[in-house]
Amino acid sequence: MARDRTTQGTAPESVISIIGPGMKVVGDCETDGTVRIEGAVQGSIQAAKAVVVGKDGLVIGDISTQDAVISGRVEGSVTAHSRLELQASCRIDGDVHTPRLQLEEGAVINGSVQMAKAGAGKNQERGQADEAEG
Numbered sequence: 193m194a195r196d197r198t199t200q201g202t203a204p205e206s207v208i209s210i211i212g213p214g215m216k217v218v219g220d221c222e223t224d225g226t227v228r229i230e231g232a233v234q235g236s237i238q239a240a241k242a243v244v245v246g247k248d249g250l251v252i253g254d255i256s257t258q259d260a261v262i263s264g265r266v267e268g269s270v271t272a273h274s275r276l277e278l279q280a281s282c283r284i285d286g287d288v289h290t291p292r293l294q295l296e297e298g299a300v301i302n303g304s305v306q307m308a309k310a311g312a313g314k315n316q317e318r319g320q321a322d323e324a325e326g
Contacts, residue, residue: 213248220253229264236268247281254286269303 207225211217215231226242229249236253237243243257249264260272263279269286270276276290280298287303 211249245282247279260290 207223209221209223209225209227211221211227211229211231211233213230217231217233218235220235220237221227221233222238224240226244227237227239228244228246229237229251230246231248232250232252234252237251237255237257239257241257242259242261243255244260245251245255245262245264245266247263250267251265252267254268254271255266256271256273258273259275260270261277261279262270262282262284264282266282266284266286270284270288270290272290274290275292275294276288277294278284278296278299278301280296283300283302285302288301288305289308291307293305293307
């Protein structure tokens with residue numbers, strides 16, 4: 193009898209979900225681990241550990257994760273709370289938010305890039321509120 197490995201002794205953050213070439217997912221994806229996209233996703237992706245978009249991968253929606261490596265195409269915003277790597281073949285049509293960015297020559301970003309450290313937004317908002325009062 194085959195054992196079900198998904199429920200016995202596997203930590204959720206160590207699981208890698210793969211959306212393979214030729215596969216299309218319509219709807220939001222959420223995981224405690226890592227997701228690798230070689231096909232297409234039409235919906236938002238939220239991964240606690242990492243998101244990898246392969247060279248032929250396509251995401252039409254927002255991505256939120258700890259670390260991300262993008263080689264394919266994203267039509268939506270990308271938020272990587274720790275690190276974002278954009279490879280030469282990638283194209284992002286949307287905003288990028290990350291404290292650390294590695295950008296290879298040839299990568300395309302059509303949107304704004306914000307590289308604020310955690311908590312920096314609170315100080316900036318407080319400064320804007322002070323200006324409005326004074």
